[in-house]
Amino acid sequence: MRFLKVLLVIGIAFGQDVERKPDRVINILAERFTYNPSRITVKQGELVEFVLSSDDTDHGFKIPAAGIDVAIPQQGRGEARVRFVAKEKGTFGFECSRACGAGHHLMRGTLVVR
């Protein structure tokens, strides 16, 4: 049984979903001290891709529920892309995980899976 589990890990993580076209691509712009949009709604079961860019300094993007924690490169230095499968309905927070200024803790958002 564990063998099957591990097989699925590899298959999912390195296989089908990496190469599958995402069901939704959402562009998120980060700047001191907001994400735009800061409230995102997706459908259950969707393969979602966030394209994250910054209008100023480096920011972080962390979804504790997913174990995702990435750095968004500063303005003019590219973008970060995060893919995940929204498996369960619910409301999940995301936040900046890299110190970005005086209002760092204001930089939060909400992901709603319906």
Added chain:
Amino acid sequence: MVNIGRLIFAAIALCLAPVVFAQSPSEIERRVAELEEKMRLIDPAFGKETSGKDLLTRLDQLETKLNGILAAKAPQSAPVAAASVVAGPVVPAQGPALTPVSVTGDYQASPTGETRLPVAGYMDFHANKESGDPFRPDFHRFVLLFGHSFSDRIKFWSEVEIEHALVEGGEETGEVAVEQAYLDFFVKPYFNLRAGMLLTPMGIVNERHEPPSFNGVERPFVETLIIPTTWRELGFGITGDLGKGFRYRTYLTSSLDASRFNAEGGISEGKTSGFDASLRNPAKVGRLEFAGVRRLTLGTSFYSGHAGFNTPGVNPGVTIAETDSRYSFRRFDLRALFANTWVTRAGQLNRRIQQQTGVNPNVASQMRGYYLEPAFHVLPRRARNDLIAFVRYERYNTQQSMPAGYVPLPQFDRFSWVTGITFKPNADVAIKFDYNFNRNNSSVVRTPNGINLGVGWWF
């Protein structure tokens, strides 16, 4: 763990099995190379040198690495992870709500569930010159920010500042100050608790004052004289995101100290900064922001409190109403702010302070200021460097309206044109130059013009 490692190895082999039989050796090598690339997304240090190694050796290395990762995660999250993986997108009921699939681009993975933020900070070096005076260099601000996440719901944030490079006991030099130090308790997106030393949520610059985030070497006059900066008080309150781009902060804080109000600076010297503060009559302050449209932020703030804890017998009320906006469209930026301050019992306050100090502070009953700042990005927004040309018109009067029996002094009805450039070789480094044309309504007292040079950086 050894068994898991073997299983992983077997899994990789099985994953590759169809490939082995169906595809050419070069195709297999390409897929293994892809797996190695993906492993380097998790650990950039994972070996890049593959020449001379056969596929079996490279698979051994992948297996060893995966074993290490699983071992590191085993005490906290292995059972959950296993369940999540089984569920995958195929069996939704058994897994975690969100399953990460891939992360690409320039990123860093968090090694643990706890976020330990590194020390961050900003520095600000200025050289200022007023008409007829030499340049005066000043290491204006040296600020360090520290934070800690006790958990995903309880977080600490702080900002400690040294101003003017030197602090010496008993002499008038710089200052060491705690600009903010508070705990956040995140409860719901729309309702969170905050307590400690708080930045007063008023205006643009007070909460957003990193040198690369505003034009001009010095902060706007209106956000210095009409709205104190950096204005922080002890207090507690609630914050939250209301959805559709709206968010708010509302606090009860220590009050302003009216004994330090004066004619030239209005209420700006009255901030207690948490020292010798009073919560006898806590002030109420709130801010509502809309950031629901990309590159547009609209904000409005309101402050109300009594400030008489150091002026016995007189307890003047202070009310501030403020509105501001920031907007960027292609290469154009626009900032605007308007603030009005009311001080009740200003006449009694002037008499009380005169009794205490012998000097009539000539505090006004109303102060007003606004500014408008268009700016143009000379270089395209996606360029690695940024060059911004700006002009800011500011009008600020700390004696907009006087109490009965007091006359406004025209030199405090001022306006300024501040024009200059900001060059950013990096988004976190700003080299600034500006020229200030300062005027007032007095025919006797002149406000000198100024040239400012500065470099500021955030890290």
